[in-house]
Amino acid sequence: MAFSSLRYTMRCEARPCLRAPAKVRRTVSVIASSVADLNTKYGIPGSVEFKEGNSGSPVVVLKHACGSSAEMYLYGACVTSWKQPSGDEILYVRPDAVFDKSKPISGGIPHCFPQFGPGAMQQHGFARNLDWAVSTASADPNPDDKDPSVEVVLTESDYTLKMWPYKFKAVYMVSLHGEQLTCQLRVINTDDKPFDFTAALHTYIEVLAIEKAKVTGLKGLTYLCKAKDPKNPEIKTEDREEITFSGYTDSVYLNSPSHVELEVGTGAAVALDSSGWEDTVVWNPYTTMKDCYQHFCCVENAKFGKAATVAPGESWSATVTLSVVDVTK
Numbered sequence: 185m186a187f188s189s190l191r192y193t194m195r196c197e198a199r200p201c202l203r204a205p206a207k208v209r210r211t212v213s214v215i216a217s218s219v220a221d222l223n224t225k226y227g228i229p230g231s232v233e234f235k236e237g238n239s240g241s242p243v244v245v246l247k248h249a250c251g252s253s254a255e256m257y258l259y260g261a262c263v264t265s266w267k268q269p270s271g272d273e274i275l276y277v278r279p280d281a282v283f284d285k286s287k288p289i290s291g292g293i294p295h296c297f298p299q300f301g302p303g304a305m306q307q308h309g310f311a312r313n314l315d316w317a318v319s320t321a322s323a324d325p326n327p328d329d330k331d332p333s334v335e336v337v338l339t340e341s342d343y344t345l346k347m348w349p350y351k352f353k354a355v356y357m358v359s360l361h362g363e364q365l366t367c368q369l370r371v372i373n374t375d376d377k378p379f380d381f382t383a384a385l386h387t388y389i390e391v392l393a394i395e396k397a398k399v400t401g402l403k404g405l406t407y408l409c410k411a412k413d414p415k416n417p418e419i420k421t422e423d424r425e426e427i428t429f430s431g432y433t434d435s436v437y438l439n440s441p442s443h444v445e446l447e448v449g450t451g452a453a454v455a456l457d458s459s460g461w462e463d464t465v466v467w468n469p470y471t472t473m474k475d476c477y478q479h480f481c482c483v484e485n486a487k488f489g490k491a492a493t494v495a496p497g498e499s500w501s502a503t504v505t506l507s508v509v510d511v512t513k
């Protein structure tokens with residue numbers, strides 16, 4: 185059980201730098217195809233490396249000098265692993281996940297873009313079932329304080345234009361700062377007409393047991409309860425300090441605060457500190473997914489209540505930083 189020792193995890197001390205080091209930056213405009221090409225063009229040994237993941241699908245691995253790590257499939261730009269220096273895995277990938285590109289990866293941090301759903305398009309849009317291209321990798325060369333990061337991009341294609349008739353560039357940067365994971369999404373309108381979209385980072389977090397999980401920070405908020413009918417959600421007000429799980433849960437909290445926590449049942453919580461996202465989705469399928477509902481809870485940063493509108497040449501961006509906190513103190 186990955187989380188069993190989480191509460192004992194030591195925080196990585198940020199050590200002072202004697203000099204302000206320049207970043208090692210690898211930027212190439214060519215789209216690399218194989219793992220070997222990717223390592224040649226963007227790899228930074230020990231910090232940013234590429235490997236073949238499940239079904240031979242390319243994965244970028246970020247490693248921080250403190251011992252934390254993260255992995256992201258280029259398919260869907262889906263972060264599937266974020267580990268603490270202790271080796272504890274924080275994210276959850278469902279047992280029914282497949283990596284052969286026949287469907288989006290079920291777990292980790294899939295994208296929902298340009299539609300959170302339900303809506304006219306396929307559920308959660310197309311960004312999670314397309315290959316993203318690497319644009320930049322970087323790492324601080326100071327051996328005591330390496331902050332590895334990778335940036336990937338997605339632009340329109342015949343496939344996306346059929347579903348959503350706009351030219352766009354989505355830029356997604358994933359980085360490790362000590363034990364923390366930061367994910368930043370920027371959507372640029374490269375068309376000559378404005379567009380609207382909804383989006384989310386559909387973050388699956390491992391819990392010890394769903395009945396022990398608690399989400400805090402959402403009391404007093406209006407939420408859309410999609411549990412009975414996702415297309416006609418009930419509008420409710422959250423009166424609980426701690427949201428617990430005893431049945432199917434699918435709630436979109438509107439205008440949520442920038443700091444939300446999920447207690448995972450071990451004495452640890454995962455804190456999500458965001459800006460730009462505005463809404464928070466809490467989802468657990470309960471017994472509709474008998475094999476796995478006990479082991480995860482989704483806490484998703486979303487832009488849903490009010491769609492983002494982006495004028496030509498303009499952009500929209502949002503960031504979330506995930507960190508592990510000890511709630512026993």
Ligand SMILES: O=P(O)(O)OC[C@H]1O[C@@H](O)[C@H](O)[C@@H](O)[C@@H]1O
Pocket residue numbers: 307308386410414434435465467484
């Ligand atoms: O199984 P999927 O397509 O990844 O979606 C799972 C769930 O994702 C959540 O974000 C939605 O609020 C739910 O309504 C949905 O059922």
